[in-house]
Amino acid sequence: LHFLVFHTEEVHDVLRIWDGPQDGGVLLRELSGSTLPPDAHSTFNAVSLQFNTDFFTSKQGFALQFSVSTATSCNDPGLPANGTRSGDSKEPGDHVLFQCDPGYVLQGATEITCTEINSRFFWQPDPPTCTAPCGGNLTSRTGLILSPEYPEPYPHGRECDWTVSVTPDYVIALNFNQFSLEPSYDFLHIYDGPDSLHPLLGSFYGTDVPDRIESSSNTLFLAFRSDASLSSNGFVLQYTENPRESCFEPGVVRNGTRVGADLKLGSTTTYYCDSGYTLEGDPTLTCIMGSDSKPSWNKQKPICIALCGGQYSGLEGVVLSPGYPGNYSSARTCLYSVVVPKDYGESLPLATSNQVLIRFTSKGQSSSKGFHLVYQAVPRTSATQCTSVPEPRNGRRMGNHFAVGAVIRFECSPGYVLEGSTAIECLTVPNALANWNSSVPSCIVPCGGNLTQRTGTILSPGFPEPYLNSLNCVWKITVPEGSGIQIQVISFVTEQNWDSLEVFDGGHNSDTMLGSFSGTTVPALLNSTSNQLYLHFFSDISVSAAGFRLEYKTVSLTSCPEPVVPMNGIKVGERLQMNHVVSFQCEPGYTLQGNSHISCMPGTVRRWNYPPPLCIAQCGGIQGEMEGMILSPGFPGNYPSNSDCTWRIYLPVGYGAHVQFLNFSTEANHDFLEIRNGPLDTSTVIGRFSGQDVPPSLLTTSHETTVYFHSDHSQNRPGFRFEYQAYELNECLDPEPFRYGVVVGAGYNVGQSIAFECLPGYQLMGHSILTCEHGTTRNWDRPFPRCE
Template sequence: MLTIVIQIDFGLDFSLQFLAFDTEASHDILKVWDGPPENEMSLREVSGSLLPEGIHSTLNLVSIQFETDFYISKSGFAIEFSSSVATACRDPGVPMNGSRNGDGREPGDTVTFQCDPGYELQGEMKITCIQVENRYYWQPSPPVCIAPCGGNLTGSSGFILSPNYPHPYPHSKDCDWLIAVNPDYVLSLAFISFSIEPNYDFLYIYDGPDSNSPLIGSFQDSKLPERIESSSNTMHLAFRSDGSVSYTGFHLEYKAKLRESCFDPGNVMNSTRLGSDYKLGSTVTFYCEAGYVLQGYSTLTCIMGDDGRPGWNRALPSCQAPCGSRSTGSEGTVLSPNFPRNYTTGHSCVYSISVPREFVLFGQFVLFQTSLNDVVDIYDGPTQQSSLLSSLSGSHSGESLPLSTGNQITIKFTTVGPETAKGFHFVYQAVPRTSATQCSSVPEPRFGRRIGNDFAVGSSVTFECSPGYMLHGSSAIRCETVPDALAQWNDTLPTCVVPCGGILTARKGTILSPGYPEPYDNNLNCVWKVSVPEGAGIQIQVVSFATEHNWDSLDFYDGGDNNAPRLGSYSGTTIPQLLNSTSNNLYLNFVSDISVSAAGFHLEYTGKCSHNLYAWASEEVELPCTTLPWCQDLDLPPS
């Protein structure tokens, strides 16, 4: 650290003028003190490439300290100092991004300052010229106008600026703003200017009071986003910058506008929603997922209420898994009561399933978890007096039932307690009847596909799973003759399950939470290691994400293990849409606690090259990140 002390005769006026200034922003800092540093009377603290305004001391001694880090160096600074006999206070100047009211500089005169919209006064709004013997100075020192890093905004309109705007924002900043207006209003946010470092610095905007609210968008780069609106009277903005490159930042304007639409009605568990327009007269309709029954009205309409405010004409419906049902058709789903939450005790639920007469039933338990005292009985016919196909309790996820002999089965679920569990998720299909030379039709595994359509004796079919799933069971089965009996497959049908972790080396792939799209289990500790060729980074795209907030978390590490730098730890529904590693390895760790679970997550990863696209006059060719010996005979353009 360099320290310079300048001292002149007592009673003279002291000023510093900057002739040149260029230091590494936020890292190499020049500090100017009124007197010795131990007096703690700071006059100015500056860095970057903007030429600072002149500095005036109230004492006859000035201390200058210059501190640098061990990375980037710049050309530095040149300062000229002068002294004169004081007869009045010096001109206090006009703060950058602000204005001044008052021109008097005699002892007792006052001037006031205010900042432009979006800026905040650092210092006192009013200062007074003071004379002490031969010294003339402003008390307190003139203020400056800064663009704050975050804050709470409650006015009906206002501006939000990135720190240091219009100059480049500082590195390693975490800035959060909350905008809250009258509950009868919504917020409109317009982008006046926008330029932040792509892939590393982000502005997240949430439709609500905090980062647990729905994410409206994640913004980066220099493309000016379109105007956005909230669905309520609050909006949360979070700006994150990394430790290196910075751009000029952003200038946003918000306005409160009278609400002319209904609030977002939200989602109904175990359903899909059609309709995203909430204006007066608009409708939203809810459709229950397979196995659930709608309770209430499926369609809601936005109307003007008696209080003069927009509102929905009905309460939200719900989708419940019933205790007992009658199902028809070629395929379907049966769920235990309250699924995917635990069932309650004291039930005796009967489910009747029928398919067309020319078919028999193939059934499979996608999930089966009951207390050992709670039993699921499956009967090969329309009543409980039919022959018993199977009787299950405990854990039997992925198991298939023997084919029914007719087109009907009956399921009875009896719960006596005292313990409960998740219950069951049962799917069924109608399949053609078998014969001595023909095996039964083989359905495609859920989350996978069957390869082969010949079910005659001697034929084989194979199976593969969708990305993110792993085959559990045989990858191929063969239709074989059975003496004096019907033809049968030589093995049970496989299932496609989500593994709890794994090692992934393909250039692109899928990562799912265990059980996806069903809720994940409790007490999980899953690790995925992603490794792509050297020279590439890894980009994660978040397709969906929902975990128990604060209790079940997914951590990302920029390397091959959990000792690498952590990119982030996420829970609830808040996560960036894109995450990027700087190396060719990525380590993911998902941990769930002992109680509540949620829908889980769906991630897509891709190995990204820094420079891998070359263009010819007629086509574009994508080349590997590594050396290209097989391209030596091509006339490659400069990379």
Template structure:
């Protein structure tokens, strides 16, 4: 019933027509009264209404009492209350509830997911109210996305307003990120559903490397081109998001984190040199000069380069004396040496003469070692005497990155084919061989093409010779060719030296043609190991993403003639695809883009787009969309199509059934809603009377629609009518009708010999006339064990049999005759 009076210690209240849908346009009042020593405790076992239909609970005998709750929609955990128990508290959308105890005195706290702001109380408390139900001291808060904010945490999240739902129009949002001095900010693309999607060219996010819009701009992003990894050079970032008055999109999700802004390492001051400058942050410059009598070799100014790894753009220089000492194993000088240094490469003296004494010093070269100088001398052990047998000596020359070694031999003599000297281009004995030498012929000058060079000398046990004397000098290696600009894509890493690798990636909507990673090869003439790749707008491909862009082939150039391209867009299950053209300029009619609501061309078509328009859009009910582009042999053009996934909520309108009317609560067909078909008089419904909006492979009304067939008409003066399937049980969900017509002035007598049906739900109605609008003669339901007789007042009878979706029984057998 619609409303009623209830008393007693317990009971059940049902909506009108439950478990079937209630009727629209009703206002029902239910009054529950218990003894004065009790209070009422109510709990909903099931609750589902349309969003504009509500149930209100008042703490008293009428609507003037205090409102306890107002409920609408679908609820799986419906509030319950008592004098010591507050109503259950749901978790806020995009947040969480902390605490699950709802008794009097309990406190429940709330917090939002990263990027959301709590609007309302952070905590609510359940209060016991004398002679009334317990209640919370405040309403439940919500989590919203703020349009602007000041962020000071070392890591955080920035979302477009409304995320993950589309943002609004005419927005002007500003976020300022400021962290502890000395830390940079790293803003990176979020790997989330719909991480970045705005209206192309109209809605944009600008990021500045500082505290306001006067700082250097790190980038401006629009469409579905998500920001790459961005690094600030200060402790502030400024983000500005603005939208226009028209199309909106899914928005963005950015994560930022702070990283320590490390300084460049303190540069080495060259011997006999002077360094000017003691700040080693990004873009700081340090200069060098030499003391009188020395010449600067290298760069006089070096700068600290930006990047995740701080380094100077050049190695520190050297200060070289006008006369370079000539190292030799035998040194003769006059006077007492002030200082004597021996090294693996020979000897360098620095002394002041105090007398005319002659001192002879003999120093033997070492077998191997590591050398860091930009120039030096290497001698075989014992040089200029013979080297010993069974030697295995390795010298490693380690120069700054970006430099190679120029090796020149001054002397060379080894046992031919038995004692060898090898020079290798790299740090290992397995590195590439530059040259291997044996005998008495002086080797040619050599060039290593890395900053690490290995020199390996070994001798056997037999004949020995004087060995070798060589010098090396560092020389600056050239970089490989700069790959910029890289149209329709971007390059990761900006170091183009020997051994360095760079990675190429394309913007969404383009595919990479060629090798994605290139390495600068070693060698005197620098070149990359593969040709530069390119980003092309392809003629069709499969796309699996939450958002993206599809360009016409060869965009931004005009598309070629005679093209037939197919793209298949796939988004996660439970989502549809929203597409909109931000640019559409094709030859009208003959060049077109067709879109289907599904993965193949036999699915319903969402539209055919052609001509010179923009802002065309369509929504799919499937998680896949097929797009076909066709161009003829003449005029060209171009188009840009953006897409993003959106959560499916509503079914498309149900199909129209001929000779039937559609009965529904409203035109808003959401998941779980049902519609009912009712045939016009003279027709019988065949198939499912009700269709339900469900989400399976795509969002649609489940099961095929019914049909309405003309009623079976009986014109004989006597006959038998049986329920469908008789004598077996009748089917569920059926509506059947019969018309019995005899010649006037005869009337019709009905003899019900057997009748069994589900009481109240499966019913046979008999009308005294030609249709269901005629006067009702009798309605039969349940079990009837005795024969029933009825007689019409006219020469026609209309019988209507309807069953629900549940229990079924044998049905009926009816005889009729004209009188």
């Protein structure tokens, strides 16, 4: 087969080619997209082609030529893209070996053999392919890491992780040969260690080729993430192991910082403690050649601790309880002395002198986290010096100088908004002390608002204090089109049943409600199917509670929400991305109501084109299968009142139904089930059942069976469930031999008739026509006649 044109909708419109018949043949190709396929060769004298299209986009299609030749050897197995082949002979019994280029993984066998069966020549197994994998564990001393499906553009929605491990006491050098990712949306994260819990060396995107990276140990972890939209050419990375010429990463110190990133021999790194902490140990480490001839640090890493008491003399500082941020120990008394120059006071709280003594005593057995105090020396208020300005609660102050002309700015923590001026200035006042031009602002929680940032925080009004009564707050979140919103619930407590937060999947309260939440029951994550969410919080006139803290972020809308699987049904298909189809099937005995196939629709909102269907047990119906299940209406729930349901089972002639009950519960005497041996309402009743006892199994002797159920106006029960299976009825006895006569007709199945005739000179004694009757064991309707 030689392709002249090929252009179909990628993934959704597919041409499949079988070597031989579709049933029993070998699938040669599965083609879609716009790439012109290479020639395909059959090994059978037939080729089957099947072209499937979905209900969306169509393209130009395809045109191909075929030519016929006589097979005397195997076809050329070809050369795998991104791989090599050794061996060119194609005679039966010959072998060909395959190997992939660095960075690619062989999909299939490394060796294939030319095989001949009934003049058919083919390779066994099929020739392999070479693909760039999505992640893996790499342990060789050198190698390549490729973006998935390289050199083709990488696929959407991929999460690929690679772990590179080389010889212990070696480090890894990583060079970027090619690099092109969608800016700001597709990322390659590289961590200095075996997993993402270790230090991040860099997050890379765009088309700028990053500089060389070197690990500090013998492992690297690479995480590639692509979103649901644009892709690019990807990357080619080369790694090699190098002898370690530097010390291992010494790590950071808790409650402190480190200065010095060079880890080579002779370099130094120095540790400093955060304000309020004291360094224990030597602050400076030097990388030297150790006694084992390997680079190592000359001293242990120091620690930063919060002491019990101390002398403080700087213009600003921090006073901590002992052991902070851990719990202080019991039975301690700590004295902290803070002394600043005489021309200054202190804001801890504002003191009138330049000295403060802080005494902390812990007496009981239990302890807690303690305290964290910040002090600052401020010049005494004068004609050129304004009063000190405190940090706003739930916000921060930017600026530490309060002299005339100084400007102090303020901003609030996430979820809070500034009430008052964003900045104040210290001004001179004639014949008076300097003063600020405006009062210090405060940070409050708004009751609602329009949020358009890609990330944000939503708090109940007054948070972290309890919210007020009689609130009616609305927040509307809007992010760029094509994106979705994910809300993470950090904390949530409201008055049960009376104070509620409603979340709507869209920009209005008429859109689908994701949920109404009160008390403490709320899912950890809420996801939108569009770029908008609408939140409505209301409280009544009485009890309040601690409230809530929600954080939202913008996420890629890669898929539709997980569809609800109908009760008594199953879902077929796990892919929920755009244009993918999910189907539903009902368990035996149930009937599907709605659409059996739903598709994830394209557009700015990810929604299914139809709601998920239901699986219900209907009142009556027709069964034409050789086996099946029949349920009372509404099973396993109670059947409805005043029901009259008729089911008919139609089997091929010569078969009956074997009925076996699995469940049975009806109102005794009033609600009943009848099994009739035939298709009519007047057919013989072979079983009538009512009450709680499960009926015994029974056999019908007709290929048509009627099932009738009746319920009255009063008590209802769960009803019944039974399965039936066709069984073959025996033929009637063979009438041959018939002395002195002949039998006309050769059919001995149910309903068939035969005739008897005597030879000349003999007289028929009995009936001349006999019919094979219904029954579990077949009998003729009359005795055999005789000729005398």
